[in-house]
Amino acid sequence: SAVISQKPSRDICQRGTSLTIQCQVDSQVTMMFWYRQQPGQSLTLIATANQGSEATYESGFVIDKFPISRPNLTFSTLTVSNMSPEDSSIYLCSAGGGAWDEQFFGPGTRLTVL
Amino acid sequence: RKEVEQDPGPFNVPEGATVAFNCTYSNSASQSFFWYRQDCRKEPKLLMSVYSSGNEDGRFTAQLNRASQYISLLIRDSKLSDSATYLCVVTPTDKLIFGTGTRLQVFP
Numbered sequence: 001s002a003v004i005s006q007k008p009s010r011d012i013c014q015r016g017t018s019l020t021i022q023c024q025v026d027s028q029v030t031m032m033f034w035y036r037q038q039p040g041q042s043l044t045l046i047a048t049a050n051q052g053s054e055a056t057y058e059s060g061f062v063i064d065k066f067p068i069s070r071p072n073l074t075f076s077t078l079t080v081s082n083m084s085p086e087d088s089s090i091y092l093c094s095a096g097g098g099a100w101d102e103q104f105f106g107p108g109t110r111l112t113v114l
Numbered sequence: 115r116k117e118v119e120q121d122p123g124p125f126n127v128p129e130g131a132t133v134a135f136n137c138t139y140s141n142s143a144s145q146s147f148f149w150y151r152q153d154c155r156k157e158p159k160l161l162m163s164v165y166s167s168g169n170e171d172g173r174f175t176a177q178l179n180r181a182s183q184y185i186s187l188l189i190r191d192s193k194l195s196d197s198a199t200y201l202c203v204v205t206p207t208d209k210l211i212f213g214t215g216t217r218l219q220v221f222p
Binding site: 033041042043044045048092102103105106107108 | 148
């Protein structure tokens, strides 16, 4: 199994600012993903964080708004740029061997944008 | 049509009851199937994988019907600690697609 930590656990931000969320895994993993979970909703995949190359974004999500880094096999960051109240959500990272293996989730970052 | 559909519930059941959740998926090319559990204000955690032959883990039984594109989860002898949201997860490609979840509330 993998243990995943995220920082910060929560934040309250002003409109127009940016926040970078960090995700640290306690072991090397092949795949890392970033999800968003809005209140009362299920998880929506934002992107796959690829080590050594650009992230792969899902429909409706773009690099300018959600830049992602993955410098190695245990760490990734997601930035939420130029925030608006609609970005208020929980952001979760996950890691695993791929879609056919169990994915482990971080505890999430609860973001509120005023 | 959503890729993965679940009845959001809530299902309110007494302790000891048997409860079943259903899930349908739209992509017939889906390869793997899972049930995840998410407690309030917590991250999702894998409950069990779902195999074509069906599988059981203690009080939990999962079944897959590929022809009908249908997955089920049966919980027997419900406990108060089973109260959570149960997420149906399907992998049509190389990523997980989550259903909206079914909320279960077990009462004494």
